[in-house]
Amino acid sequence: MRKTLYIIGLSTFVFSCTSQQNVKKNTYKPKTPITQAKPTVQTKPPVAPKPKVVSDHGVEFFTTNIADPTKNDNTASYGSIVSAKPGGYKVVKTYFPAVAQNFRQRYLILHYTALADDKSISVLTQQAVSAHYLVNNTGDNEIYQLVDENKRAYHAGISAWRNDKNLNDNSIGIEIVNTGYTTDSTGKRTFAPFSDEQVKKVAALVKDIVTRYQIQPTNVLGHSDIAPTRKQDPGPMFPWKKLYDEYQVGMWYDEAAKQTYLEPAQADLAAKYNESSFIFLIQTSLQKFGYALDPSGQWDDATKKTIEAFQYHFRPQNYDGIMDAETWAILQALNQKYPVK
Numbered sequence: 001m002r003k004t005l006y007i008i009g010l011s012t013f014v015f016s017c018t019s020q021q022n023v024k025k026n027t028y029k030p031k032t033p034i035t036q037a038k039p040t041v042q043t044k045p046p047v048a049p050k051p052k053v054v055s056d057h058g059v060e061f062f063t064t065n066i067a068d069p070t071k072n073d074n075t076a077s078y079g080s081i082v083s084a085k086p087g088g089y090k091v092v093k094t095y096f097p098a099v100a101q102n103f104r105q106r107y108l109i110l111h112y113t114a115l116a117d118d119k120s121i122s123v124l125t126q127q128a129v130s131a132h133y134l135v136n137n138t139g140d141n142e143i144y145q146l147v148d149e150n151k152r153a154y155h156a157g158i159s160a161w162r163n164d165k166n167l168n169d170n171s172i173g174i175e176i177v178n179t180g181y182t183t184d185s186t187g188k189r190t191f192a193p194f195s196d197e198q199v200k201k202v203a204a205l206v207k208d209i210v211t212r213y214q215i216q217p218t219n220v221l222g223h224s225d226i227a228p229t230r231k232q233d234p235g236p237m238f239p240w241k242k243l244y245d246e247y248q249v250g251m252w253y254d255e256a257a258k259q260t261y262l263e264p265a266q267a268d269l270a271a272k273y274n275e276s277s278f279i280f281l282i283q284t285s286l287q288k289f290g291y292a293l294d295p296s297g298q299w300d301d302a303t304k305k306t307i308e309a310f311q312y313h314f315r316p317q318n319y320d321g322i323m324d325a326e327t328w329a330i331l332q333a334l335n336q337k338y339p340v341k
Contacts, residue, residue, distance in 0.1 A: 050066060050096075050097070051064040051066070053081070053093050053096060059080045060080060060081045060083070060093070061077060061079075061080055061081065062075070062076065062077045062081055062096070062097060063076055063077065063078075064076060066097070066099055067099045067100070067101065067102070068099070069214060071102075072102055072106075072214050072216065073099070073100070073101065073102045074101075074102055074103055074213070074214055075097045075098075075099060075101055076212075078149065078212055079148075079149070079150060081093075081096075082150075103213045103214070104150075104169070104170055105149065105170065105171065105172050105209075105213040105215070106164075106170045106171070106213075106215060106216075106219055107161070107164070107167050107170055107171035107172070107215065107219045107220075107221065107226075108171065108172050108174070108206060108209055108210060108215050108219065108220050108221070109155060109156055109159075109167060109171050109172070109173050109174070109221055109222070109223060109226060110174050110176065110202070110206075110220075110221070110222050110223070110233075110234045110238065111131065111155060111173060111174065111175045111176065111222075111223045111233045111234060112175070112176050112177075112178035112180055112233040112234045112235060112238075113134075113175050113176065113177050113178060113180075114178070114179060114180035114233070115177070115179070116177070116179070117136050117137055117138055117177050120134060120136075120175065120177050121134065121144070124146055124175060125146055128154060129154050129155065130146055130147050130153045130154050130155060130173075131146055131147065131153050131155045131173040131174060131175040132145065132146060132147045132148075132149055132153050132155075132172045132173050132174065133145055133146065133172075133173075133174045133175070133205060134146055134174075134175045134176075134177070135174065135175070135176045135177065135198055135201045135202050135205065136177050136198075137177040137178070137195055137197075137198055139195075139197055141201075143201055143205055149172060149209075152168055152169060153168065153172075153173050154168060155168065155171075155173030155175070155223075156168045156171060156173065156223070156226060156227070157227060158227060158230075159223075159226040159227045160226060160227075160292035161219070161221060161225065161226050161290045161291075161292070162218075162290045162340060165292075167226055172209055172213075174202065174205060174206070176194065176198060176202060176234060176238075177198070178192055178194060178198075178233075178234070178235075179192045180192060180232070180233065180235070181232065181235060189232070189319075191232075191235040191236055191237045192237065193237045194234075194237060194238060194239070199239055199242065202243075203242070203243055203246070203247045203249065206220065206243065206247070206249050206250075207247050207248075207249055210249055217249075217250055217251045217338070218251060218290065218338050220243075220249055220250035220251070221290075221313075222234050222235075222238065222240075222309075222312065222313055224309040224312050224313070225290070225291070225309055225310075225313060226292075228291055228292075228293075228302075228305050228306040228308070228309035228310075229301075229302050229305045229306070231309075232309075232312065235312055236311070236312045236316035236319050237316070238312075240252065240313055240314070251334065251337075251338060252314070253314065253330050253333040253334045253337060254333060254337060257332075257333035257336055257337065258326075258329045258330055258333045259329075260333075261328070261329035261332040261333055262325060262326065262329040265325040265326075265328040265329040265332070266325040268325075268328065269323070269324065269325050269328065274299075276297035276298070277297070279296075279297050279298060279299060279303070280295050280296075280297040282303070282323055282328070282331075283295035283296065283297075283303055285331055285332065285335060286303075286306055286307070286310065286331065288335055288340065289310075289331065289334055289335050289338070291306050291309070291310070293306045304321040304322075305321060307321045307322065307323050307327065308320070308321035310327065310331065311327060314327075314330050314331075314334065315327050315330055
């Protein structure tokens with residue numbers, strides 16, 4: 001009897017469990033409607049057709065910029081396009097030009113010849129030095145071109161500015177006929193002036209070149225800026241401020257900024273002039289602006305000549321190579337206005 005009851009109870013339990021599993025399996029779950037995302041149709045922006053390459057008597061030109069001028073990029077060609085002529089093949093300009101390009105001509109460097117007109121011409125055309133242009137002092141309206149702008153002239157020599165060296169590779173050089181300087185018994189240099197006609201010629205020439213090649217203000221320099229320990233040209237008589245004010249060419253400081261720095265500069269020089277840390281600060285500030293100067297913490301000869309070159313350009317009233325309050329204030333104002341990017 002017990003055995004029978006046990007079997008009946010076990011059967012009931014198994015049936016009960018099986019029923020619960022079936023209930024779980026058969027529980028109704030409403031289906032969530034699935035909405036399929038509509039495929040997005042990507043439309044390509046219309047590509048503007050590139051201007052045509054112009055052919056004139058078998059010579060090709062491309063005079064339109066299709067690159068981004070805000071990035072100092074330019075695809076225009078100021079002269080005929082130079083192309084390869086591989087034997088048995090044809091070079092075509094179906095996809096010319098690529099937008100990712102810019103000019104080799106990134107700097108414009110001004111010099112004086114320290115020679116008279118005739119001698120300047122013979123030296124710059126017949127010897128191992130040259131420039132792209134020579135501005136004479138004969139009172140006419142002529143400017144002599146000596147080297148193709150696309151070619152490398154030998155005018156800068158060992159040179160550096162900011163992150164660039166050997167600036168012959170990426171610059172246009174302009175020589176100005178001028179006798180340079182004489183030295184008195186104390187060693188003080190007296191520089192010869194430039195005529196008004198020369199300055200007008202130089203300004204017009206510089207403006208044209210800077211505009212065409214989009215040369216930055218910080219890259220319009222004198223030979224003494226890029227080689228301060230060995231060169232003095234174009235010297236303190238060259239009117240950099242006139243070029244800046246009247247032709248919007250090159251660099252100059254803001255007077256208000258200079259005045260802001262002037263009083264602290266006077267205090268710095270009075271209290272710290274011979275401190276190594278202060279000298280080091282001056283040297284690194286000159287280096288930051290662009291001059292190739294190795295900071296030493298001493299008023300060494302290289303530092304004196306670099307300060308002198310800076311004064312030629314930005315403080316021509318006094319170019320003794322000694323750091324004074326006004327020079328220090330001007331340097332700080334320029335570093336504020338033209339930071340390295």
